Amino acid sequence: MLAGKDTTSSALTWFFWLLSSHPKMEAKILAEIKSIHARRHSFDDDAFGFEDLREMNYLHASITESMQLYAPVPFNSLHCLADDVLPNGTTVKKGWFVSYASYSMGRMEALWGSNFDEFKLERSLEAETDTFWPESPFKYPMFQGGRICAWGRRWSKLTIMFTATLMELRFLPPQSQSILLFLFSLSILYFFFFIFRRSTPDGVPAYPPGLEPYPLLGHLPQFVKNRRRLLDWFAECIAATPSNSFVLCRPGGVRGLMTANPVHVEHILRGRFELYPKGPRVTSLLHDFLGDGIFNSDGESWRLQRKTASFEFNTKSLRSFVLRVVRDELLARLLPRLNQAAAQGVVLDLQDLLERFAFDNICKVAFNQDPACLSPDTATAAQDPFSSRFASAFNDASDITSGRFRYVVPKFWMVKKLFGVGSERRLKEAITTVHEFAVKIIRAKKKEKQTYSVSKPSSLFKADDLLSRFVANEDHSEDFLRDIVVSFMLAGKDTTSSALTWFFWLLSSHPEVEAKILAEIKSIRARRHSSDDDEFGFEDLREMNYLHASITESMRLYPPVPSNSLHCQDDDVFPDGTAVKKGWFVSYSSYSMGRMEALWGSDFDEFKPERWLEAETGSFRPESPFKYPVFHGGPRMCLGKDMAYIQMKSIAACVLERFVVTVVREKEAPPPEKMVTLTLKMKGGLPVRVVGREKC
Structure with missing residues (x-):
């Protein structure tokens, strides 16, 4: 039958x-x-x-x-x-x-x-x-x-x-009803299939063509089809919906709202902040690596870490220390490497250099250790692995952890972890190395504090790096200190290097923008009566409005962290009537928001720094963090925002003032392929040639 x-x-x-x-x-x-x-x-x-x-x-x-x-x-x-x-x-x-x-x-x-x-x-x-x-x-x-x-x-x-x-x-008229019964059954099945795909429970609006979920599979077919262009696919889907949001369905019953609507973003980041924590899904994915650190905690644990970190990040002494570390790394390592490459005429992977620079920099800022990733004797070619075992382990841990978010079957990584196979086995080894190194440094810092207290009982233990600051204030546990330091390292490791990689790539095809940046630097030098060899101070960097706007515009198009996800703890309704159910994830896409005509006008896809400047004064004009959530917004606003701009502007100004950076690519070549880990990287790196710039 x-x-x-x-x-x-x-x-x-x-x-x-x-x-x-x-x-x-x-x-x-x-x-x-x-x-x-x-x-x-x-x-x-x-x-x-x-x-x-x-x-x-x-x-x-x-x-x-x-x-x-x-x-x-x-x-x-x-x-x-x-x-x-x-x-x-x-x-x-x-x-x-x-x-x-x-x-x-x-x-x-x-x-x-x-x-x-x-x-x-x-x-x-x-x-x-x-x-x-x-x-x-x-x-x-x-x-x-x-x-x-x-x-x-x-x-x-x-x-x-x-x-x-x-x-x-x-x-x-048929003598048998079998054919009619078959056709009737088929029509009923199609009807329910049609209803299922065109709408969802709770009155969520119909999906645009091509975005309807499939029974059991959800959006898996579309996800697989667009796996090499997920960011652009999300942006297209979001732009095609009236509310600039849609419900994403994954196998296993996982549902969530993908949004690029500033009203939604403000609602979850500020308006109903308590209702949208990181949640069990995100924290479980990151816990092995970040533990209960500030970027992977909620509630009282998060408040305690945020309060402590907020105080330290707002001190002038930390800001001065950050600028000093950046200057030292620039003058001692990055600029000499570029000088050497210019003299030899070799091609460099600028993304790799910037990642090495960022890792050296964040290690010094976090706990005053120097892995020397950019040291000339350990990085003779762009393809060299990081010189430090710790650096290599940290790299592996962050990349493999980010891979957990991309499993088609959401919890399959747990099976691999249970049996200790594949990427989960490598992740365990990498995390063990990272944690052992961090604990070793923590114990050394605590011992240093004890020695200082004995020798100078009337004085407080003082040091510049983040770990020393946390050690000096209170007797935190090793796990607390380890998690918070590793979290800040992760936040600073690839974000600035990602932003600068895309910035230099965009600049290579916009010589008029580069010329304006150079004119601004030259103007500041003239007012300060300083030479090209002098260091840039805080006031110099603060006056670089056009450079600030250029980097900000670059991050609009290529945000270092292209999306962020939170957890809905109870049924909710957004201000525009969009319903969100308890247990859903809610993700806002900074990448999609930077490419919406409704937010940025008809020239939304153009690299145009002027959109961030006052027409009359040329001073920088910031946007709402809920329209431009590159540094998040609300109570979780990025503490390291100012530190990041100091680093990025220092590097960009010093490099552009001294070198002509030319991207090596074939004529009419397509844009670089985007690679999403925990940050937005350029697949294959950014090959460049550098030539010394003639001084005017």
Whole structure:
């Protein structure tokens, strides 16, 4: 019953659909039927016999051709009982399944010629006699083949052919209700499928075309199709919806709201802040690496860390220390490396250099340790691995942790972790190295504090790096100190390097912007009566409004952290009426928000620093953090924002003042491919040549 129930109906459904767009073929079939009636001296109302059906070669070929394109059973799967080698040398192991796809075989040019995708009956007919010419069942496995060739093959074809001839007859009330019942059932199934895909519970608006979720799979098919361009796909989907948000459905019942609506962003980051914590999903993904650090905690734990960190980040002493570290790394390592490359005429991976610079810099700021990633004797080529075992482990830990967010099956990483295999095994090893190193430094700092207290009991322990500041204030646990320091390292490790990589890439195709930045630097030098070799101070950097606007504009188009996700703790309704259910994740996409015409005007896709400047004064004009959430917003606003701008402006000003940076790329080459880890990187790096800039 199963074999005969749907196979013939499926074949005929596709046959009649194909025939509807091929009237010439329909005419030939009708002519064949009429010819048989004439030879048999029968009438249109007479039933066809076996001999009549057997002579219908053209109809036989038509149905066969239809099933080549739309096989009733599109694939079949078997089980391999023992190791085997196929005739072409392909190895098949015991226990494997082996599937052959009739659908695919019917659409292969190698089997059917250049017109493989055409509905062409003649391919199944002898040219001279017009008799039906069958193909090998192993080339045309619609009825399987070999020992399990379908027993009902002839019966099926006779049934199909007999039914197909109904198109030539008058339709009378059916004696059997089976066909009507089948069609009715099919229509009901389609109706529910249509409703499911077009809307969601709770009255969420209909999806735009192409974005409807599938039963059980959710948006997995679209996700897989766009896996190499997820950021742009999200941006397109969001822009196509009236509310600039849509409900994303993943396998396993995971649902969430993807948004680029400033009203929504303000609602979750400030208006209902307590209702939208990081939540169990995000914290579980990051916990092995970040523990209960400030970027992976909620509630009282987060408030305590935020209060402590906020005090330290607002001190002038930390700001001075950050600028001093940046200057030292620039003068001692980055600029000499660029000078060397300019003298030798070699190509450098600027992204790699900036990542090394950032890691050295953040290690010094975090706990006054120098991994020397950018040291000339350990980084002689852009492809060299990081010189420090700690640096390498930190890199692996952050990359693999970010990979947990991209699993198609959301919790599959837990299975790998349970069995200690693959990436989870490497992650455990990397995290162990990072934590051991951090704990070693923490214990050394605590010992240093104790020694200081003994030698100078009347004085407070003082030091510049973040760890020393936390150690000096209170007796925090090792885990607390480890988690908060690792969290700040992660925040500072790749964000500035990501932002500057895309900044230099954009600058390479906008010489007019580069010229304005250089003019601004030259103007500041003239007012300060300083030379190119002098360091930039706070006031110098503060006056670089056009450079500030250029970096900000670059991050609008390529935000270092392209999206952020929170957890809805209870049913909620946004100010515009959008409903969010308890347990959903809510993600706002900084990348999408930076590319919305409704927010930035018709020139939204242009690199235009002027949009951030006052027309009359040329001073920098910031936007709302809920329209431009590159540094987040509300109570979780990034504490290191000012520190990041100090670093980025110092590097950009020093490099541009001294060097002409030219991106090495083929003419008419497409934009670099985006690679999303925890930050937005440039896949393949940014190859550049540098030439010393002539002093004016």
